[in-house]
Amino acid sequence: xxxxxxxxxxxxxxxxxxxxxxxxxxxxxxxxxxxxxxxxxxxxxxxxxxxxxxxxxxxxxxxxxxxxxxxxxxxxxxxxxxxxxxxxxxxxxxxxxxxxxxxxxxxxxxxxxxxxxxxxxxxxxxxxxxxxxxxxxxxxxxxxxxxxxxxxxxxxxxxxxxxxxxxxxxxxxxxxxxxxxxxxxxxxxxxxxxxxxxxxxxxxxxxxxxxxxxxxxxxxxxxxxxxxxxxxxxxxxxxxxxxxxxxxxxxxxxxxxxxxxxxxxxxxxxxxxxxxxxxxxxxxxxxxxxxxxxxxxxxxxxxxxxxxxxxxxxxxxxxxxxxxxxxxxxxxxxxxx
Numbered sequence: 001x002x003x004x005x006x007x008x009x010x011x012x013x014x015x016x017x018x019x020x021x022x023x024x025x026x027x028x029x030x031x032x033x034x035x036x037x038x039x040x041x042x043x044x045x046x047x048x049x050x051x052x053x054x055x056x057x058x059x060x061x062x063x064x065x066x067x068x069x070x071x072x073x074x075x076x077x078x079x080x081x082x083x084x085x086x087x088x089x090x091x092x093x094x095x096x097x098x099x100x101x102x103x104x105x106x107x108x109x110x111x112x113x114x115x116x117x118x119x120x121x122x123x124x125x126x127x128x129x130x131x132x133x134x135x136x137x138x139x140x141x142x143x144x145x146x147x148x149x150x151x152x153x154x155x156x157x158x159x160x161x162x163x164x165x166x167x168x169x170x171x172x173x174x175x176x177x178x179x180x181x182x183x184x185x186x187x188x189x190x191x192x193x194x195x196x197x198x199x200x201x202x203x204x205x206x207x208x209x210x211x212x213x214x215x216x217x218x219x220x221x222x223x224x225x226x227x228x229x230x231x232x233x234x235x236x237x238x239x240x241x242x243x244x245x246x247x248x249x250x251x252x253x254x255x256x257x258x259x260x261x262x263x264x265x266x267x268x269x270x271x272x273x274x275x276x277x278x279x280x281x282x283x284x285x286x287x288x289x290x291x292x293x294x295x296x297x298x299x300x301x302x303x304x305x306x307x308x309x310x311x312x313x314x315x316x317x318x319x320x321x322x323x324x325x326x327x328x329x330x331x332x333x334x335x336x337x
Contacts, residue, residue, distance in 0.1 A: 004247055007128075007213075011107070011120050018105040022096050029093055037087050043080045047073065121211050128244060129214045131204055138201040143169070147195075147320045154316040161317030165195065168313045172199055175311075176206045179249075179282070185310040188286040189294075193319030196286040200252045203284065212249040219259045226268040246275055249282065256287040261297050270302045277309050285310070 034041045054069045081091040098105045103114035113121075126132045148162040157164070168188070175184050186203075188196040204214045217225070222245070229242045245251060251272075259265055276283050285306070287294065295303040306312075 004213075004243070006243075007124060011117070011124060014120065015105055015107045015117075018099055022098060022105060026094070026096055033084065033089065033094060036089075037083050040080065040083050043076055043083065047076050047080070050076065118211070122208065125208045125211065125213050129204060129208060130216045131201065131208075131214070135201055135205040135208070138198050139205040140202045143198070143202060147323055148317055152317050154314070157314060157316075161194065161315070164190075164313075164315050165317075168195075168199060168315060171311055171313060172203055175282075176203060179207060179210075179212065183280045183282065185277075185282055185306075186284045187306055187310040187312045188284070188315060189289060189291065189312070190315040191317060191319070192288050193321045194315040194317045195320060196315055197254050199315075200254065200284045200286055204250065204252060207250055213244070213247075214250045214252065215244050215248040216252040216254065217245075218254045219256045222253055222272075223259050223265045223268060226272075227264070230264075230268075245272065246279065247281070251276060251281065251283045253283065253285045256285050257289040257293070257297065266298050266302070269298055270305070273302065273305050277305060283310075 050069060050073050054073070057069065080094075084091055084093050096104075100114060100116040103109050103116060107114055107117040107120075126135070145162060145165060148160075148165045150160045150162045152161040153159070154161070154164065171186065175186060178184070188199060190196065200216070204216060208214050225241055225245065256269075273283060289297070291303075291312070294306070
């Protein structure tokens, strides 16, 4: 996955600032050292003068004098280190110190991204996803099937809540495993509190950790952004957020139907979903609405896009949040999400 230009520029500005800060701190250390050790400045001047002489000899083709110049330079460097050490300063005190010594705060080792740059990408994606903290708690490693009963039968499908969740987990893992090669979307709908949002968080964590850009919004937040972009005063941050909605690798729209539905939200949802389908950008929608309600609220053409381009997963069962409260009231410590 390639970062957008604005994302890449944002990261590179961080590295450029690090380099400037490194230089500034080095200048401060020189001032401190010269004030504490006046002889040190004289040694540095001698090193500079010797280096100039060495360069001139080299340009003149006089290689015979280089050996003695190297010896003198080594002697001066050693003297400099001894002066620093004798005054309680480390030998590398007057060298550049880097946050990442491997790439020297450039972000690259040769033409390859440094490990620190890769981590910075992931950190940025987490921040921009709006999911930075929740994904530590809600992910596949904390997923439990204990809350899904084989006895709870969905009258609409004839399947148990356990079977429905097992199928959903299989689809979610396939969605992740084929994400770079195939275009898929998912609609999660059904009862309240049965893990629809949780599953979208699980997918988000896996993809962000793989350096894909994921953006999460509740439906209310999403339509507020669309309204700001349409009717409000434009600014750089709002424009970037608006573009991320269309350009991110995965957009998660949570709790569709909780917003105040009107002709504006209906048209904006169609535009958003249709544009992302055209761009082959994945979307996950979760909702408590029935399929008939989605069709009646958001129009036939929007539902047609969803039914034609989305894997539709229905989850049923008892509200997990209520189950947890009952378990806690009974004195059982809950360690699952």
